[in-house]
Amino acid sequence: MVAWGSAALLILLPLLAMQVTNQVNWGVFDFVAAALLIGGAGLGWELALRLTRSRAWRAAIALALAAAFLLTWAELAVGVFGR
Incomplete structure (x- = not known):
């Protein structure tokens, strides 16, 4: 619930800015x-928490989610990969 x-607060920060x-x-x-990006990463993390108990798997999933999130955000922000 806190997460x-x-x-939601993270999404609203630009509105305040x-x-x-x-x-x-x-x-x-x-x-x-x-x-969509923040919600997708959150859903992916919740799914990882529910499906595995292994710390190694959770760490790998967290790393993959963070990489996908950051690469997608960078592409949408400034078009790092092409055009």
């Missing part, structure tokens, strides 16, 4: 993309 609340400065300019697509 999902933290995820938009009220304070004009350097943050997110549209609806940006918020939807952030919610």
